[in-house]
Amino acid sequence: MAKTSIAQLFKKKQNQEKITALTAYDATFARLFVECGVDLMLVGDSLGNVVQGHGSTVPVTNADIAYHTACVRRGAPTAFVIADMPFMTYASPQQACDYAAELMRAGANMVKLEGGARLVDTVQALTANGIPVCAHLGLLPQSVNVLGGYKVQGRDAAAADLLIQEAQQLQQAGAQLLVVECIPTALGKRVAEAVSMPVIGIGAGPATDGQILVMHDMLGLNSDYLPKFVKNFLADHGSIEGAVKAYVTDVQNGSFPGPEHSFES
Numbered sequence: 291m292a293k294t295s296i297a298q299l300f301k302k303k304q305n306q307e308k309i310t311a312l313t314a315y316d317a318t319f320a321r322l323f324v325e326c327g328v329d330l331m332l333v334g335d336s337l338g339n340v341v342q343g344h345g346s347t348v349p350v351t352n353a354d355i356a357y358h359t360a361c362v363r364r365g366a367p368t369a370f371v372i373a374d375m376p377f378m379t380y381a382s383p384q385q386a387c388d389y390a391a392e393l394m395r396a397g398a399n400m401v402k403l404e405g406g407a408r409l410v411d412t413v414q415a416l417t418a419n420g421i422p423v424c425a426h427l428g429l430l431p432q433s434v435n436v437l438g439g440y441k442v443q444g445r446d447a448a449a450a451d452l453l454i455q456e457a458q459q460l461q462q463a464g465a466q467l468l469v470v471e472c473i474p475t476a477l478g479k480r481v482a483e484a485v486s487m488p489v490i491g492i493g494a495g496p497a498t499d500g501q502i503l504v505m506h507d508m509l510g511l512n513s514d515y516l517p518k519f520v521k522n523f524l525a526d527h528g529s530i531e532g533a534v535k536a537y538v539t540d541v542q543n544g545s546f547p548g549p550e551h552s553f554e555s
């Protein structure tokens with residue numbers, strides 16, 4: 291299978307083909323996801339929750355992400371792999387470059403950071419040093435202790451306008467991909483139209499350029515709390531492979547996410 295590149299992801303956006311993404315943390319699932327046609331994988335700091343059993347992503351370290359990135363890379367040598375930069379590894383541009391370099395050496399193609407205008411200098415520094423950047427706006431789980439909980443973001447006009455402005459600033463600074471989490475469907479559509487970089491949504495409605503889910507969530511393994519935007523694809527498809535293929539198909543043909551998985555306002 292040919293190596294996925296950022297250019298191919300841009301082309302998909304231009305051709306209005308949906309981009310399919312899942313989190314991955316190990317070699318076996320990474321290999322399966324590539325075989326099922328998943329376009330890109332994220333070594334998410336959600337591993338703090340689903341792999342390590344923490345209550346948030348805050349305890350995850352750079353070494354943790356580097357370890358799981360190396361595992362994913364061994365299972366999927368040609369895949370497009372994004373590695374999350376953990377909590378407090380990008381408080382300054384220099385710190386971000388040092389930690390991101392470790393993730394790139396571990397096998398990442400790109401790093402992802404949570405935040406808006408405050409990260410413009412950091413995104414510039416990373417890209418100037420040859421480290422591709424995926425931005426992340428909307429709900430920022432690393433800031434849960436400031437936000438006071440996991441809530442839908444960008445619901446009022448001022449917050450929505452700010453999100454659009456920050457997406458454009460981050461793109462201008464060099465970001466080549468954007469994840470938006472837990473925002474109303476209309477804002478998901480607006481942000482995808484406002485930038486040329488592909489926008490991947492989670493709880494952001496069907497109009498973004500692609501979708502991502504935490505793999506454990508789409509396999510129905512999250513027993514205690516299921517966010518509205520999650521669908522259990524294993525329930526109707528009998529095998530893990532069947533579930534992943536159904537997810538890929540449903541994202542590509544626009545049937546996932548439906549209104550029942552989206553925030554209308």
Ligand code: KIV
Binds near residue numbers: 313333374469471
């Ligand atoms: O850590 C993660 O899994 C993520 C996705 C939910 C986008 O950041």
Ligand code: NA
Binds near residue numbers: 334374431
């Ligand atoms: Na994350």
